[in-house]
Amino acid sequence: MFMSIKTQFYKLKEAGFLDHIFQALESSLTAPVQKYLSASERLSENHYKLEKKSSSESEVLADALNFIKNSINTNHPLFVNQLYSGAHPISWYAEFIVAALNTSMATYEIAPVGTLMEKEIVLQFADLLNMQLEGLMVPGGSYANMMGLHLARYQSDPKIKIKGYGAENKFKIFISDQAHYSYKKSMNIMGLGEDNIVIIKSDSRKKMDLQDLESQIQKCLSENNKPLAVGSTLGTTVYGALDPVEEIQKICSEYKIWHHVDAAWGAPLVVSGEFPEKLKHKFDSLTLDFHKSLGLTLCKSFVLTPHKELLLKANHGGGSAYLFHETENENYNTGSYAIQCGRKLDSFPVWLTWKLLGTDGFKDNYQKQRQLCLEAFDYLNTIERINCLHNPEFLNLCFQVEPKDPEQEKNQYQKDLRQKLVESNELFLNFSTENNKTFFRWSFANQSTSLKDFKKAIVIMLELDS
Ligand SMILES: Cc1ncc(COP(=O)(O)O)c(C=O)c1O
Secondary structure (H helix, E strand, O other): OOOOHHHHHHHHHHOOHHHHHHHHHHHHOOOOOOOOOOHHHHHHOOOOOOOOOOOOHHHHHHHHHHHHHHOOOOOOOOEEOOOOOOOOHHHHHHHHHHHHHOOOOOOOOOOHHHHHHHHHHHHHHHHHHOOOOEEEEEOOHHHHHHHHHHHHHHHHOOOHHHHOOOOOOOEEEEEEOOOOOHHHHHHHHOOOOHHHEEEEOEOOOOOEOHHHHHHHHHHHHHOOOEEEEEEEEEOOOOOOOEOOHHHHHHHHHHHOOEEEEEEOOOOHHHHOOOOOHHHOOOOOEEEEEOOOOOOOOOOOEEEEEOOOOHHHHHHOOOOOOOOOOOOOOHHHOOHHHOOOOOOOOOHHHHHHHHHHHHHHHHHHHHHHHHHHHHHHHHHHOOOOOEEEOOOOOOOEEEEEEOOOOOOOOHHHHHHHHHHHHHHHOOOEEEEEEEOOEEEEEEEOOOOOOOHHHHHHHHHHHHHOOO
8 A cells, every 4th residue: 555655654644653652762761771671571572573564653653762761771871881882962863864765875966965074074084184085884894804905905906896806915914912903804795814813912902912913024025025005003992992093104114005994982082182193194094983972873984094095995886877867966975985875964963973073083082081981990990809801991991800709710700790781781891811810891981971870880889799
C-alpha cells in the first residue's frame, strides 16, 4: 500500500514517536550505566524476531522504547569502557536532522551546505596547525588510518592504482607495539599483507623506540624491501602514550618515508595548541576523531594531508558520466576525493557542535579532562590496593587492583572483578592484557564525569570483593 512520506511522518507523529522518544532519551540520562543481561537471556525474551506481517506504528514505538531501555547508557559518567563517552546533545540533534535530510556528500549539487561545512572544518584545522591542508571526513579512525596508507601507496607508486601490484612492490609499514589494530586490517584490505607490518617495540613509557625504528628501517632496506610508511600515534589506545613524533618525523624525512600520524584519540592536541610544533608542515597524513575525546556522536573522523590534490589523484575514478557534471560548482564536489559514493553528511554535527562550543570550548573541555585525569591519578596513588602502571601522559589511566587474598592469581582477579563490575550495572570499565599482565584502563572522555564519580567508582571496585 502506497503512503507518502508526509502521511508516514504524521502517522508516526500521531503515535507519539517524537514525544515518547525524547522522554525516553531524557530518562536514559539518569538511568544506570546498563541493565546487564547475557545474550541468551535477551534472546529468550524474543523481542528480536522479524516477521512477514507488518506492525502498527504503536507496536514499533514500543520496540523503539524497549531498544532505548536495553541499550548501554554511554552518556553515563561511569561509562568509561571505550574511548568515547557522553556525546554532546547538540550532536544528537544534528544527527537527527542529518538522518531526516538524508543526502550524500558526493557533490555540491546534492549537499550544498554540507560540502562547504566540511571544507570550513578542514580550513579551521589548517589554521590551527598554521599549514596548508586538504581533508575528508571518513567513517571512522580505522578508515582514516587506511586512507593514510592508501595515500602513501599512491605517492610511492601511482602505477599500482591502475596495474595492481608488481614484484617490485615489497612494501613494509612500521608501527609500534602500542599502535591501533586498524593497521592490521588496512594491510589486509589493501592487499599488502599483515605480515608486512614491522612492529617496533615501545619503551617503558609505551612510546615508539626510535633506535628500534631506525634499525628496522635499515633492515628493511638491506633486504630490498620498500619502507612504505611509519604510523605513529598521538594518544595510544590503551596507555594514551604520545609517540615521539618530531623525532619520528626526522627519521621519516631522512629515509623519505611517509609519516602517518594517528591522532584519533589525541585529536584535542590540535584544538588545544599542543600539537607538536616541529611536526607541522612535515607529516604526510593525520587521523583525527571527533567522536572520541572531542565528545561528538560516532563516527566523525577526518583524514588530513598537506599533499595537494593527493586525495583526488589517489581516489578519483569513474562516475563522471552520470554524477560529476561540469558545472560552476564542480570544484566543490568531494566524491572524487573519497572511496564511497554515498557519504554521510557528517560535517553538519561537527560544524554545529563547533559553532556552539567554539574552538575554545573544545580546548576547555580537553583541559578539564586532562586535569581530572591527573587528579584521579593522585587519588589512586593514595589507595593501598591499587597500583598505577604509568604516569598518565594524556587521558588514560591504567592500573591494577591487588586482590584482598594474596593467594589469588592477579590477572584472573582483574578479569573476575571486571565481570562483577559489568554485572553490577554501576560502572562500565574496560581491561586490557599486555605482556602477561591484565589491568584496568580508564579513559577520560566524558565531560560529565567528576572526581567524585571517579572516587565513587573506585570504592565500588574495592567493595565488590569484600
Ligand atoms: C589510537 C586509535 N586509532 C584509531 C582508532 C580507530 O578509530 P575508530 O574507532 O574511529 O575506527 C582507535 C580506536 O579506539 C584508536 O584508539
